[in-house]
Amino acid sequence: MRYHTLIFDLDGTLLDYRKTEDAALYITYQALINENLPSNLLPLYREINEAVWRDLEKGLIDPPKLKTQRFRKLFRALAITGDPEAFSTRYLEELGKGGYLLPGAIEVLEQCNGKVRMVSITNGLEKVQKSRIALSGIGRFFESVIISEEVGYAKPDPRIFYHLIHEMGLSGPEGILMIGDGLTSDIQGGINAKIDTCWVNPENFQSNGLEPTFVISRIDELAETIGLC
Numbered sequence: 001m002r003y004h005t006l007i008f009d010l011d012g013t014l015l016d017y018r019k020t021e022d023a024a025l026y027i028t029y030q031a032l033i034n035e036n037l038p039s040n041l042l043p044l045y046r047e048i049n050e051a052v053w054r055d056l057e058k059g060l061i062d063p064p065k066l067k068t069q070r071f072r073k074l075f076r077a078l079a080i081t082g083d084p085e086a087f088s089t090r091y092l093e094e095l096g097k098g099g100y101l102l103p104g105a106i107e108v109l110e111q112c113n114g115k116v117r118m119v120s121i122t123n124g125l126e127k128v129q130k131s132r133i134a135l136s137g138i139g140r141f142f143e144s145v146i147i148s149e150e151v152g153y154a155k156p157d158p159r160i161f162y163h164l165i166h167e168m169g170l171s172g173p174e175g176i177l178m179i180g181d182g183l184t185s186d187i188q189g190g191i192n193a194k195i196d197t198c199w200v201n202p203e204n205f206q207s208n209g210l211e212p213t214f215v216i217s218r219i220d221e222l223a224e225t226i227g228l229c
């Protein structure tokens, strides 16, 4: 067998982050902001949030700053009067309630279960991710879940992968496959750590010069693609 260990990304790969994010944002906005819901709230928030996460991946900001920075920017862009810190606290609480799975996620974990070692590395906030993993029921498949906030490194920093290799008692990157939807985090991270990669690319995006070992459009193509079934 070519791979003995599979590392799964969580959001956009196994868990439905969009659904979680949409619900958390609407609920928090309606609870804390005494104004009508702006029609561009979601797309604008996504744009701002993606930009702050890119900054985190580049090491330009740290998780505590990220949490409130995105709402500070959102409030400014929409001319909302409110407390970004209180908004962030409530939003994180709501986010932790979103354990929605993407189609095919459980099936692929069941297919691989018992045949390889399975772990997860997620760029996310510790409390939020732990709660969502528990709600989704996928925690039982993983020998270990590494959360960037907890270890202090985020994908694509190779140190988060070295941390895992060390924790699992492995000798190096051979025989490990990183599976994820994030080009700048999962795929770049795998390449940085010399780990093979499988890019989950449902929207058929360009790979911007990066060369994943495999590209699949749905997570349920994984087992067959890597010869696990």
Ligand SMILES: [Mg+2]
Binding pocket: 009, 010, 011, 012, 013, 180, 181, 182
């Ligand atoms: Mg992802």
